[in-house]
Amino acid sequence: MEEKMRFIDLRSDTVTIPTAEMRIAMANAAVGDDVYREDPTVNKLEEKAAMLLGKERALFVSSGTMGNLLAILVTCKAGDEVIMGNQGHTFLHEVGGMSALGGIFPNTLPNQPDGTLDLAMVARAIRGEDIHEPRTRMVIIENTQNQCGGVPISLTYMQQLSQLARENELFLHVDGARIFNAAAALQCSAKDLVQTADSVTFCLSKGLCAPVGSVLCGPQDFIEEARRFRKMLGGGMRQVGILAAAGIIALDNMVERLSEDHRRATVLAEQLSQIPGFSLSKGKPQSNMVFLQVDHTVYPDLAVIAEQLKKESILIGFSGPDEIRIVTHYWVSDLDVQHVVRVWQNLQP
Numbered sequence: 001m002e003e004k005m006r007f008i009d010l011r012s013d014t015v016t017i018p019t020a021e022m023r024i025a026m027a028n029a030a031v032g033d034d035v036y037r038e039d040p041t042v043n044k045l046e047e048k049a050a051m052l053l054g055k056e057r058a059l060f061v062s063s064g065t066m067g068n069l070l071a072i073l074v075t076c077k078a079g080d081e082v083i084m085g086n087q088g089h090t091f092l093h094e095v096g097g098m099s100a101l102g103g104i105f106p107n108t109l110p111n112q113p114d115g116t117l118d119l120a121m122v123a124r125a126i127r128g129e130d131i132h133e134p135r136t137r138m139v140i141i142e143n144t145q146n147q148c149g150g151v152p153i154s155l156t157y158m159q160q161l162s163q164l165a166r167e168n169e170l171f172l173h174v175d176g177a178r179i180f181n182a183a184a185a186l187q188c189s190a191k192d193l194v195q196t197a198d199s200v201t202f203c204l205s206k207g208l209c210a211p212v213g214s215v216l217c218g219p220q221d222f223i224e225e226a227r228r229f230r231k232m233l234g235g236g237m238r239q240v241g242i243l244a245a246a247g248i249i250a251l252d253n254m255v256e257r258l259s260e261d262h263r264r265a266t267v268l269a270e271q272l273s274q275i276p277g278f279s280l281s282k283g284k285p286q287s288n289m290v291f292l293q294v295d296h297t298v299y300p301d302l303a304v305i306a307e308q309l310k311k312e313s314i315l316i317g318f319s320g321p322d323e324i325r326i327v328t329h330y331w332v333s334d335l336d337v338q339h340v341v342r343v344w345q346n347l348q349p
């Protein structure tokens, strides 16, 4: 019997638990010491990930945060600068790791509503050879861009940003925590989306349902260096094929179905935004996230909404003082969506 989730948990896709198939694969995984590079299941996952993303090599890491941090630590020295969005996860939600652990400097530019960074602003932000200034080494772009609404960043933009980065000898890293959602939304392959980037981190443990782990993909020498930094950070794990086994199922069986989550997010957005007091703050969903602006005059206290929903087994997240974030995933079914809409229609201010 497959374990089910106790709540309709819409707080994030990070809350997903592994499928029954994953648990069986985990129990039966062939393992070895991955610090010796002897875990066959990790090796298989890394080869599969590198091929799928079109990069030379890949490295299994504990989290998206670690993947992004390794990319930065490998590329930059202390005092170097990274251009990134001010709504990017790397800037907002990675505990300032790049500065705390690497002495590396974020130069944030405003994310535009479509999640991109204005290319002219990026060009202007790149430093010259002035002895007073830090060196710009790197640009990070997030795809899908979470805080801007879970928006996918187009192939054309990715190519333009990459060209700008190349012309200025900058390393382009993609925080592709949800790159497969972006690819599903844009109806292209994840490989095409990151083809012009130097490196990418993607997460196995969000919409793809694996319990733990992300993968950093990039050039061979870059990944070799990332492996050293991973060890330095205490992230050299041993018989970790137990986890990689779930990651392999995630890549084999969970990618194709992501558009179902997108469809359910669209249904939720359409239905909930018709209820007085709620509107779509970041437009119609393009992937698995719905952002709802709450009218303060109707619902002065968001905690009251969360409490009523929780009583009906529904959990929601908040992304601002008056904003609710809802994320769909494997464990949210069509029936769950109907239940959420029914309960929401009966909320009391």
Ligand code: TLP
Pocket: 011, 012, 013, 014, 062, 063, 064, 065, 066, 089, 090, 093, 142, 144, 146, 175, 177, 178, 203, 205, 214
């Ligand atoms: N995002 C989480 C929270 O940390 C906000 C969420 O619920 O959305 N990049 C992006 C774009 C992310 O959204 C996240 C997680 C990460 C990186 C970090 O991944 P983990 O949690 O594996 O370190």
